[in-house]
Amino acid sequence: MTRDPSMRAVGWARSLPMGSSVKTARDWTRGHLATLGWDRTAPDVADAVVLAVSELVTNAHVHARSAAQLILAWDEECLHVTVHDSSHLVPRQRSLDHGALGGRGLLLVDALADEVRTRPCPRGKDVTACFRPGGGARTG
Template sequence: MARDPSLRAVGWARSLPLGNNVKTARDWTREHLATLGWDRTAPDTVDSVVLAVSELVTNAHVHAHSDAQLILTWDEACLHVTVHDASSLVPEQRRPDDEALGGRGLLLIDALADDVRTQSCPRGKDVTACFRVPSPERPG
């Protein structure tokens, strides 16, 4: 993707109340990534981002028992996918047994994203996953 010197960052934010269908977050994310042209140029990255959004929003709803604030920020180097929730508890990766139906969300996000960070905030926490789009010069 050619760098536009006038473009520094673009972003979108959406509130997802507790009980809101996570599909709403996935569809909303996919629509915004299409405005960047990623549906044509980086469909695998889109799928990874959408899966991470699904996991992060689900974690906010299920584990934090909180509304989720979903923020997407593209700075031409990385797409930052941030989900804020009202819980101060930092998420921990679990080692689920083979029979467990859940407990793999953070493992998935860690495998899909180029970087994952958690930051405590005065009213909860932010979990941010960063995704770089493969370019012809830098294969995925």
């Protein structure tokens, strides 16, 4: 990815109330990834970001029963994808049930991102996944 010396950091934020479509979050994210050129220069990482956004927003709506605030922040090294919700419960990996239709979202986000962290906030929590376009998703 070519560095633009005029761009030090850039970010976008979007509120996604309960009942809003996760597709809205995916489309919004894909549009911002295109402005960074990732649709051309890092399409696999862009797809991983969009899938992680889908999982994190779904978790906010379904498990936290909360609106989601989606924040994308690019600092020329890492795209920080943060989803904030109003639940104070820290997400945890459920026991893997091979017959279950769900329960793999956090495992998937952890596999796709270069780094994932959860931070409690006074009014809920933030789950942040970091994506580096040059390095791709981590393995193992």
